[in-house]
Amino acid sequence: KDVQKEREPHVYLSKEEVKEKIQSYNSSVTDKLKMTLNANGIYTGFIKVQMELCRPITVQSSQSQGRCAPSSQETAFYLPDGCVNTLHISSTNTVREVIEALLKKFFVADNPAKFALYKRCHKEDQVYTCKLSDREHPLYLRLVAGPKTEMLSFVLREHETGEVMWEAFSIPELQNFLRILDKEENDQLQILKNRYAAYRGKLEEALRGVLKPG
Numbered sequence: 001k002d003v004q005k006e007r008e009p010h011v012y013l014s015k016e017e018v019k020e021k022i023q024s025y026n027s028s029v030t031d032k033l034k035m036t037l038n039a040n041g042i043y044t045g046f047i048k049v050q051m052e053l054c055r056p057i058t059v060q061s062s063q064s065q066g067r068c069a070p071s072s073q074e075t076a077f078y079l080p081d082g083c084v085n086t087l088h089i090s091s092t093n094t095v096r097e098v099i100e101a102l103l104k105k106f107f108v109a110d111n112p113a114k115f116a117l118y119k120r121c122h123k124e125d126q127v128y129t130c131k132l133s134d135r136e137h138p139l140y141l142r143l144v145a146g147p148k149t150e151m152l153s154f155v156l157r158e159h160e161t162g163e164v165m166w167e168a169f170s171i172p173e174l175q176n177f178l179r180i181l182d183k184e185e186n187d188q189l190q191i192l193k194n195r196y197a198a199y200r201g202k203l204e205e206a207l208r209g210v211l212k213p214g
Helices: 015-028 095-105 138-145 171-211
Strands: 043-051 057-060 074-077 084-090 115-123 126-131 152-158
Touching: 015 138, 043 095, 043 138, 074 171, 084 095, 084 138, 095 115, 115 138, 138 152
Parallel strands: 043 152
Antiparallel strands: 043 084, 057 074, 115 126, 115 152
16 A cells, blocks of 8 residues: 655654664574664664566666666566565665665666665554655665565655656657557557467367368
């Protein structure tokens, strides 16, 4: 169930409170992804982000990284639904920085502004999903909720803007989308042709049995 962003006040914890929470968090960790408190009060740790993308993403090859101009070595494809990625971040990293780091890690060339980070949590025996603001700090949310992803998990989605704003995409991206659509159309046509060919074969076989002498 998607809900509007909850008004959650950010509780500013003292260094001692952060230390206690991190100790409690680490004692409950089962996957070795623990948090570390630095001397300056900033802490680091890991978050897992599930990818739930409906549209294709554009990925750069290693040869085209760092170039400003569009490259023919960019490829668009659909990411498998439910793919989960792990990021090592700090308590100062914002949602916007996490999105940028996630896309950079996997060489995604799409504009980070096209994506939003959501939190999914359990509340009163229901699962709620709500969009996080760009200025929120995912590692703080992870620390407060504890390490169990059943209680809190993060999801990357495209921005929900109603109609797709195609003008926000580059020409290479749009061309890649068309190639993907052409391939999907041809695949569906072939499946349809095979289905009708099978039906025709069964009908012809039945007719031969009916018309057979004797």
